[in-house]
Each structure stands twice: as structure tokens, then as C-alpha cells.
Amino acid sequence: MSVEFKEERTDIGAMLEELRSRIKTLTPSSDALIRAAYRMPGAEGGLSRRELNSLVRGLERVWHIMRLLHLLAEYFDDSMFFGGGAILNYVYMIKYKEPPRLTFDLDSSWYKTVRSKRVILSKMVEFNKWLAENDLILMIPTGGGRVRKLFLVEYDTEKDHFPTLLSLRMPVITRYDGEPFYRFLGIKDYRMITRLRRLFKETLGVENAKIDYVRFEVGLNPEGMHRVEVVLEDLFGWKSKAWITNVEYQLASKIKYKIAKDFGEDLIYNIHDILKAVLDLRLLDYVDVKDVMKYAKSIDDRIVDHNLNATITYGKKLWERNYHYILVRRRYTLTDIIKRVRKNLGCSPC
Numbered sequence: 001m002s003v004e005f006k007e008e009r010t011d012i013g014a015m016l017e018e019l020r021s022r023i024k025t026l027t028p029s030s031d032a033l034i035r036a037a038y039r040m041p042g043a044e045g046g047l048s049r050r051e052l053n054s055l056v057r058g059l060e061r062v063w064h065i066m067r068l069l070h071l072l073a074e075y076f077d078d079s080m081f082f083g084g085g086a087i088l089n090y091v092y093m094i095k096y097k098e099p100p101r102l103t104f105d106l107d108s109s110w111y112k113t114v115r116s117k118r119v120i121l122s123k124m125v126e127f128n129k130w131l132a133e134n135d136l137i138l139m140i141p142t143g144g145g146r147v148r149k150l151f152l153v154e155y156d157t158e159k160d161h162f163p164t165l166l167s168l169r170m171p172v173i174t175r176y177d178g179e180p181f182y183r184f185l186g187i188k189d190y191r192m193i194t195r196l197r198r199l200f201k202e203t204l205g206v207e208n209a210k211i212d213y214v215r216f217e218v219g220l221n222p223e224g225m226h227r228v229e230v231v232l233e234d235l236f237g238w239k240s241k242a243w244i245t246n247v248e249y250q251l252a253s254k255i256k257y258k259i260a261k262d263f264g265e266d267l268i269y270n271i272h273d274i275l276k277a278v279l280d281l282r283l284l285d286y287v288d289v290k291d292v293m294k295y296a297k298s299i300d301d302r303i304v305d306h307n308l309n310a311t312i313t314y315g316k317k318l319w320e321r322n323y324h325y326i327l328v329r330r331r332y333t334l335t336d337i338i339k340r341v342r343k344n345l346g347c348s349p350c
Contacts, residue, residue, distance in 0.1 A: 023199075026136070027172075041099045045330075051330075055102075056176075066234045067238070071136065074240060079110065080109070082108045082242060082245070083109070084105065084245075085101070088250060089103055095233075100328075103324070107216070109218065120220065138150040140181070142187045151172060153168050159215065168218065171211050172214055177212050178210035179210060225245055225246075226248075227244060229241060247287060256299070258273055260299035262300070262303050267310055272315070284345075308338050311338065
């Protein structure tokens with residue numbers, strides 16, 4: 001079963017006028033991204049040109065992720081709830097004035113257990129209809145009177161490998177990352193490419209706009225997860241109600257399945273995931289650690305100590321070179337953060 005867009009025939013002139021007006025509301029302006037970069041915790045004291053460029057590039061995708069989250073929350077209400085790195089970093093890190101790490105995936109779960117992915121896919125078809133009815137999609141002429149629809153949910157066949165996890169994606173227009181629009185859309189008509197380049201230059205500031213995927217996953221088995229309804233306020237000014245996985249539960253999962261897990265000989269291949277978990281566990285400073293440990297239950301201090309030491313040894317290059325950690329690096333060293341985690345967990349010999 002597919003949720004992918006279909007091609008249609010339409011009047012090109014009218015389509016271009018509609019595209020010109022709608023693209024300004026469905027994509028972030030450069031100024032908005034720059035303002036968001038400077039508002040983020042960790043940007044105090046100014047940013048170098050390289051840091052600013054990297055943040056703006058990443059924040060463009062973050063804008064689309066948060067937009068998708070708010071739309072899903074509005075449409076599905078309590079049928080879907082959210083968690084993972086996007087919630088921890090773009091909502092809670094911002095709330096507590098902690099520098100977030102950049103992350104580009106959106107994790108969610110369906111509230112009631114379903115046995116077939118087709119159930120969720122059928123719901124996404126209805127979601128797509130709602131998006132179209134509310135003018136929340138883009139239709140781009142591709143030549144020959146045909147158009148392609150973007151900003152609709154698709155079944156992500158490339159990433160969908162697990163039986164209880166449905167992988168989905170939404171193609172969006174970007175400035176910085178993705179495939180050139182004419183290649184993604186398969187446009188062969190050079191005149192059409194020229195007209196679209198002119199339009200993108202006017203609306204986005206770049207001639208060769210790109211198309212990239214915002215990816216998200218929906219868990220089909222929410223058993224054991226604890227959720228709560230909150231008002232989400234993000235760094236772009238969006239504010240809406242949504243259901244999220246209890247923050248303490250999320251942090252407990254980071255502990256149990258990352259820093260306290262015995263990976264054996266595969267440890268080095270999991271260092272990046274452990275590093276990301278360590279950075280997210282800064283939030284232990286702002287919650288009741290006892291409540292977190294109720295979910296994590298018993299952990300082996302020796303494994304935690306071993307994994308944290310390995311993160312310093314093998315994760316150093318990832319920490320220093322990955323632009324996802326620009327803001328965190330401006331305020332902390334990796335050693336500082338790991339010391340905070342050890343202190344909060346109160347483990348020994350940690």
C-alpha cells in the first residue's frame with residue numbers, strides 16, 4: 001500500500017502563481033533561520049560565519065520537522081504521541097536553556113497497538129487529504145501539463161525494515177540539502193526548469209532549490225510507554241498541544257538501552273548512539289532522577305563506567321568534528337558532560 005503522490009495535469013501559469021504565493025508559507029525565510037540560530041542556547045557571544053552557516057543549514061530541516069510534528073499533533077490529537085531526540089532537544093533543551101544537539105528524525109508511536117502497518121498507512125492517506133484541503137501542500141509543474149505534489153506523507157520503502165516500526169517520509173523544498181529539484185522531479189523541459197529557477201530565486205533566494213525528505217517513524221506497539229499531554233513551544237514560535245512520551249521514560253530508555261547496555265565486541269559500532277544519549281542526559285539536571293530510575297530499574301555500574309570511558313576514547317573525533325554538536329561544544333567539553341551524567345546517576349565506580 002502506498003501513500004505516494006500522483007501526477008496530475010493542470011494549467012501551468014495558474015500553478016506557478018499558486019506555487020509562488022504558497023511556497024512562502026510552507027518554507028522558512030533565511031532571516032527566520034538566522035534569527036533562530038542566534039536565539040538558541042549556546043549561541044551567546046556570537047557565532048563565527050562557519051558556525052552560523054552550519055546552524056542555518058541544519059535549522060532549515062529542523063523547521064520542517066517541527067512543522068510536521070505540529071501538523072500531526074493537530075490532526076491525530078491523542079491517537080499519536082511523540083518522543084526521541086527531536087522532542088528532547090528542540091523542546092526540552094530549549095525550555096531549560098541548554099544547547100541542543102541537531103537531530104533530524106522524528107519519532108512517534110500510535111496510541112493503540114495495531115497488528116498491520118496498513119492501518120496506519122490508511123490513516124496517513126486521510127491525513128494527506130486534510131493537508132491538501134487546507135492548502136498545506138505544494139504542486140510543482142514538471143512539463144507536459146503534469147505536476148508533482150510535495151509536502152505529502154509517503155511510505156518510506158528505503159527505511160522500512162522492522163515489523164513494529166513504520167517508516168514514513170515527506171518530501172519538502174529546501175535551500176541547502178537534498179537533490180536538485182529538476183533531478184528529483186525528473187524535469188526534462190529546459191524552459192520549465194528556467195521558469196522554476198526564476199521562481200525559486202524570487203521566493204527562496206536560490207535558483208537551484210533542492211528537494212529532501214523529512215523522515216519519521218511510527219511505533220505500532222506502544223505497550224509500556226508512558227505519555228503526557230503538553231503544550232509544545234519550539235524555537236520557531238510554534239505553539240500547540242501534543243501528546244509526548246513522558247520525559248523521565250525517555251531518559252530512562254537512553255540509560256537502559258544505550259549507556260547501560262552491554263554491547264560486547266560491538267561497542268565501538270555503537271559509540272555514536274551512546275554519545276548522543278550522553279548529550280541528551282544533560283536533562284537529568286532538570287528532572288527527578290529517582291523517577292527516571294523507576295523506569296530504568298537496576299543498571300550495572302561497571303557497564304556504565306566502561307561505556308562512558310569508551311565514549312571519551314572513541315567518541316572524541318565524532319564530538320569534535322560533527323556539526324550537530326556545534327552549540328553544545330561552545331558551552332561544554334565532553335568530559336564535563338560525562339561528569340554530569342556520572343554525578344546524576346550516582347553510580348560506583350562511575
